[in-house]
Amino acid sequence: MSSSLTEEQKRRIEENRQKALARRAERLAAQRGGQVGITGPQVIEQNPGNRGNLKQENNHVRFISQHRQNPNSPAEQKSYLQKDYSHYTANQQMAGSHGEQQKNCSVDSEQASGIKQFPTTIPNSLSYSHKHYSDAGGQEHGQQALINLGTFQQPKCYPAFKNPTEPSYPRLIGNGHPDGTKNLQSQNKSSIKYVPPPSSATLGDSEMLINTNRPMEREGGGGGMQKLTSCAGAGSTFEAASCKKANSVAQGKCVKYGEDRFQVEIGYNAELIAIFKKIPSKSYVEAANQLRTVILAPLEGENAVGLASDSNFVGSSADVQSLLKICKNWKKPSALVKGKCVLISRLRFEVDIGYSAEVIGVFKRMDSRNYDMNTRKWNFLLEDYPKLMEVLQSLVSVEVEPLPEAVIKTFAAQIQRSASETEIPDADLSVVDSEIVTSLMPFQREGVNFAISRNGRLLLADDMGLGKTLQAICIAAYYRKEWPLLVVTPSSVRFTWAEAFHRWLPSLSPGSTNVIVTGKDSLTASLVNIVSFDLLSKMDKQLKSTFQVVIIDESHFLKNIKTARCRAAMPLLKAARRVILLSGTPAMSRPAELYTQIMAVQPAFFPQFHSFGLRYCDAKKMPWGWDYSGSSNLTELKILLKESIMIRRLKSDVLSQLPAKQRKMVVVAPEGISAKTKAVLADEAKKMTKGYDSKQQEREALLLFYNRTAEAKIHSVVEYILELLERGNDKFLVFAHHKIMLDAIVAELEKKHVEYIRIDGSTPSAERQSLCQKFQFSEKQVVAVLSLTAANMGLTLSAADLVVFAELFWNPGVLIQAEDRAHRIGQTSSVNVHYLVAKGTADDYLWPMIQEKIEVLGEAGLSETNFSKTAESTNYCPKPDPKQKTIYDLFQRTFSESRDDTDEALLLEAADACCEFDSGSALQDTGETCSVSPPRKRRIEEFFKK
Numbered sequence: 019m020s021s022s023l024t025e026e027q028k029r030r031i032e033e034n035r036q037k038a039l040a041r042r043a044e045r046l047a048a049q050r051g052g053q054v055g056i057t058g059p060q061v062i063e064q065n066p067g068n069r070g071n072l073k074q075e076n077n078h079v080r081f082i083s084q085h086r087q088n089p090n091s092p093a094e095q096k097s098y099l100q101k102d103y104s105h106y107t108a109n110q111q112m113a114g115s116h117g118e119q120q121k122n123c124s125v126d127s128e129q130a131s132g133i134k135q136f137p138t139t140i141p142n143s144l145s146y147s148h149k150h151y152s153d154a155g156g157q158e159h160g161q162q163a164l165i166n167l168g169t170f171q172q173p174k175c176y177p178a179f180k181n182p183t184e185p186s187y188p189r190l191i192g193n194g195h196p197d198g199t200k201n202l203q204s205q206n207k208s209s210i211k212y213v214p215p216p217s218s219a220t221l222g223d224s225e226m227l228i229n230t231n232r233p234m235e236r237e238g239g240g241g242g243m244q245k246l247t248s249c250a251g252a253g254s255t256f257e258a259a260s261c262k263k264a265n266s267v268a269q270g271k272c273v274k275y276g277e278d279r280f281q282v283e284i285g286y287n288a289e290l291i292a293i294f295k296k297i298p299s300k301s302y303v304e305a306a307n308q309l310r311t312v313i314l315a316p317l318e319g320e321n322a323v324g325l326a327s328d329s330n331f332v333g334s335s336a337d338v339q340s341l342l343k344i345c346k347n348w349k350k351p352s353a354l355v356k357g358k359c360v361l362i363s364r365l366r367f368e369v370d371i372g373y374s375a376e377v378i379g380v381f382k383r384m385d386s387r388n389y390d391m392n393t394r395k396w397n398f399l400l401e402d403y404p405k406l407m408e409v410l411q412s413l414v415s416v417e418v419e420p421l422p423e424a425v426i427k428t429f430a431a432q433i434q435r436s437a438s439e440t441e442i443p444d445a446d447l448s449v450v451d452s453e454i455v456t457s458l459m460p461f462q463r464e465g466v467n468f469a470i471s472r473n474g475r476l477l478l479a480d481d482m483g484l485g486k487t488l489q490a491i492c493i494a495a496y497y498r499k500e501w502p503l504l505v506v507t508p509s510s511v512r513f514t515w516a517e518a519f520h521r522w523l524p525s526l527s528p529g530s531t532n533v534i535v536t537g538k539d540s541l542t543a544s545l546v547n548i549v550s551f552d553l554l555s556k557m558d559k560q561l562k563s564t565f566q567v568v569i570i571d572e573s574h575f576l577k578n579i580k581t582a583r584c585r586a587a588m589p590l591l592k593a594a595r596r597v598i599l600l601s602g603t604p605a606m607s608r609p610a611e612l613y614t615q616i617m618a619v620q621p622a623f624f625p626q627f628h629s630f631g632l633r634y635c636d637a638k639k640m641p642w643g644w645d646y647s648g649s650s651n652l653t654e655l656k657i658l659l660k661e662s663i664m665i666r667r668l669k670s671d672v673l674s675q676l677p678a679k680q681r682k683m684v685v686v687a688p689e690g691i692s693a694k695t696k697a698v699l700a701d702e703a704k705k706m707t708k709g710y711d712s713k714q715q716e717r718e719a720l721l722l723f724y725n726r727t728a729e730a731k732i733h734s735v736v737e738y739i740l741e742l743l744e745r746g747n748d749k750f751l752v753f754a755h756h757k758i759m760l761d762a763i764v765a766e767l768e769k770k771h772v773e774y775i776r777i778d779g780s781t782p783s784a785e786r787q788s789l790c791q792k793f794q795f796s797e798k799q800v801v802a803v804l805s806l807t808a809a810n811m812g813l814t815l816s817a818a819d820l821v822v823f824a825e826l827f828w829n830p831g832v833l834i835q836a837e838d839r840a841h842r843i844g845q846t847s848s849v850n851v852h853y854l855v856a857k858g859t860a861d862d863y864l865w866p867m868i869q870e871k872i873e874v875l876g877e878a879g880l881s882e883t884n885f886s887k888t889a890e891s892t893n894y895c896p897k898p899d900p901k902q903k904t905i906y907d908l909f910q911r912t913f914s915e916s917r918d919d920t921d922e923a924l925l926l927e928a929a930d931a932c933c934e935f936d937s938g939s940a941l942q943d944t945g946e947t948c949s950v951s952p953p954r955k956r957r958i959e960e961f962f963k964k
């Protein structure tokens with residue numbers, strides 16, 4: 019040990035080493051399923067005088083004795099190989115049946131289990147290089163720790179120790195570990211090796227098993243575990259063997275000899291010579307250690323890997339079950355050199371670890387190694403993972419956190435080298451309505467294929483506006499035989515979903531969608547049942563009925579397990595066969611938010627939140643408990659999710675497939691409209707059917723109806739905007755016409771401390787430009803609240819790619835111009851346009867009218883896109899009832915009659931002023947009053963006189 023280490027440092031190093039040993043023992047005990055039975059390393063007296071040399075030629079190992087060679091007879095050798103060399107024979111027979119391998123392994127166990135009671139002592143000062151340990155014969159010992167092994171005890175054993183300057187000291191052997199200093203790592207290292215438990219017993223909490231060996235038992239049908247065991251190769255056999263030997267044995271070790279050779283330092287032993295002569299491979303250490311009269315320490319560190327890489331492991335498929343065991347049993351390390359494996363791509367993982375010459379030596383022996391100069395980390399193909407873990411786990415002073423179970427399971431094919439780059443197959447969608455199938459854009463079709471390849475359990479995390487609704491309906495329709503279907507959505511879009519089902523699945527009969535409006539409604543009344551998150555949590559009695567197919571829209575609403583909505587939804591999702599989660603923003607600020615969504619789709623991935631938190635949330639223990647608000651290993655999480663359950667495309671990924679504008683009609687919830695308002699609206703509609711004496715009266719009535727519609731929609735519009743904000747939407751524009759609506763939106767934004775700009779008729783021209791600049795270039799400005807008539811022209815607000823119309827307007831030209839505030843030069847994305855439409859209001863007449871007009875404009879080449887082709891609009895028409903028709907005709911007549919620009923402008927102004935004037939009307943639940951400017955009022959009067 020370097021003399022520069024202080025006593026305190028030495029003490030701490032030793033403390034750590036002891037902890038590592040104890041923990042490793044615990045872990046290995048657990049890996050063995052509680053099998054205990056310990057044999058210990060034994061004292062080996064080096065006898066330099068009896069040293070032999072081993073030379074390696076053409077991959078064969080040749081022992082060159084400086085002494086008499088006295089091979090046993092072939093018959094004797096045979097008997098040894100059959101009886102004692104079970105480990106060796108197991109390896110030789112690896113290509114044979116698994117049953118045979120298991121048999122051989124159990125022979126090992128039986129042999130080792132002969133030891134039942136022996137006290138275990140472990141020197142607590144393995145790194146004291148100037149202290150000398152020897153056997154129990156009264157030689158000097160460091161302070162010893164007694165480890166209680168319950169019913170099993172271990173013979174006295176001491177760590178290997180080598181003082182290079184005093185080679186003749188008696189010492190112990192092992193397969194080497196650094197003693198905590200860089201200095202020492204380059205020297206020959208002392209190490210302690212214990213033996214795998216050969217018999218079965220269960221360790222109590224207070225009991226420990228010291229063991230650095232590999233599991234010997236196999237699980238499952240694969241051959242991996244056997245091969246893993248053989249990968250441990252010399253080391254494990256050495257340990258297993260050393261436990262059952264007498265003290266009068268030839269003790270030796272392998273040491274490096276030249277660049278690519280090694281030699282065996284050991285006293286004369288005839289049996290051993292026979293082994294060397296007989297075995298044409300590096301498996302000689304294993305075989306040698308089966309001899310009762312020989313204890314042979316294998317090569318240390320990187321040299322040991324040379325053996326491992328030539329072992330039967332190479333080319334074999336790994337046993338995923340045994341890798342999963344490693345994951346399960348892994349606990350936070352206290353070893354000297356700590357690290358972790360992290361997935362960095364579909365095929366590679368890296369080992370993030372502190373400096374250790376020994377570890378680097380191991381890395382260098384891996385065929386697929388790659389050193390990343392930027393990250394300064396080593397990475398490897400996943401197929402090397404079992405081999406690398408095997409070797410790293412055998413290094414006493416190194417602890418490497420394995421890949422998580424979910425990663426092992428998901429990438430089992432890559433680990434077992436059986437992964438093929440096959441594309442996800444095209445699903446047979448012949449059972450689904452052709453209307454929807456033929457409408458799917460190529461990337462949407464891929465989404466549907468992905469979902470079906472995942473048996474209908476997925477997180478569809480496409481960017482906003484990429485048609486998640488359409489894809490979800492198509493996926494659900496593929497499983498139509500398993501319906502009734504449940505759709506859980508934010509309340510503001512329940513009716514939009516109902517519309518979408520009828521639009522995309524024309525085969526659905528009209529009554530087959532059931533939008534649940536109160537907690538008393540039946541959750542299973544129809545084939546398609548649509549419920550809001552909040553109502554779902556109030557329907558606990560009905561939740562007992564299970565659905566086989568469930569869609570969760572905006573699934574990030576489930577991010578908090580403590581919420582009632584999440585608690586209500588999770589059991590449903592666990593019980594369902596198909597779970598289709600939709601969210602453009604599955605996690606808005608931290609990976610912890612993903613946990614419930616992952617659980618909903620793949621409950622087996624991370625059964626405990628804590629393990630997810632440790633891996634991906636940078637979990638930290640605080641005085642008050644665990645803090646999971648951080649993030650860690652996000653690349654791995656993303657790769658894992660994409661491989662298993664998530665598909666996500668950004669707009670930029672599929673821009674070429676998208677139209678420049680994506681329009682969507684959002685049917686806002688009717689509950690937002692009070693009973694009083696509904697009654698007044700119905701009354702207005704009734705009056706309109708009776709007809710008016712003059713056109714002026716007609717227009718007045720329509721404008722009043724329009725104004726009351728605004729009032730009626732306020733609550734739903736505000737709710738929708740808040741939901742957009744909750745979804746973490748980037749910047750967006752909100753257009754409204756009436757002051758009362760603009761004021762209500764702004765008031766809510768202020769309440770929620772959301773930064774916004776507002777441009778309406780009262781905004782001076784000089785200020786408009788600076789407000790636009792603010793919105794365009796400041797990160798803080800999230801929403802632009804704009805007047806439809808005062809801000810639909812001449813402004814550039816392309817920082818937003820979403821435009822929301824809180825109100826409709828009868829002139830589609832105004833709407834299109836408003837849309838183009840975002841859809842203009844500088845816009846790099848496809849623009850989403852959401853029209854909020856309320857049933858039972860003026861929207862019933864305005865919406866079809868707008869569509870009709872836009873279609874005409876489209877035909878004349880004046881409108882880029884056609885509403886009816888891009889929005890769930892086709893079913894949204896006034897019912898064919900004569901009263902409705904009268905009102906619709908009234909709207910058509912009043913607003914479609916050709917008039918010159920002045921008339922249009924006057925009409926707009928009239929509507930504006932009408933709002934201000936009427937804002938204190940009986941319909942206004944808020945009781946607010948607004949003043950109206952005299953000039954405007956005059957112009958309204960003039961307008962109505964026309």
Ligand SMILES: Nc1ncnc2c1ncn2[C@@H]1O[C@H](COP(=O)(O)OP(=O)(O)OP(=O)(O)O)[C@@H](O)[C@H]1O
Nearest residue numbers: 457458459482483484485486487488681682888889
């Ligand atoms: N293949 C398609 N053909 C025609 N219209 C489509 C297609 N895909 C999507 N749309 C339309 O684009 C609009 C946006 O789609 P949708 O609402 O499904 O997107 P989304 O991903 O669910 O968005 P959000 O995240 O805002 O909920 C809708 O009006 C939808 O009808």
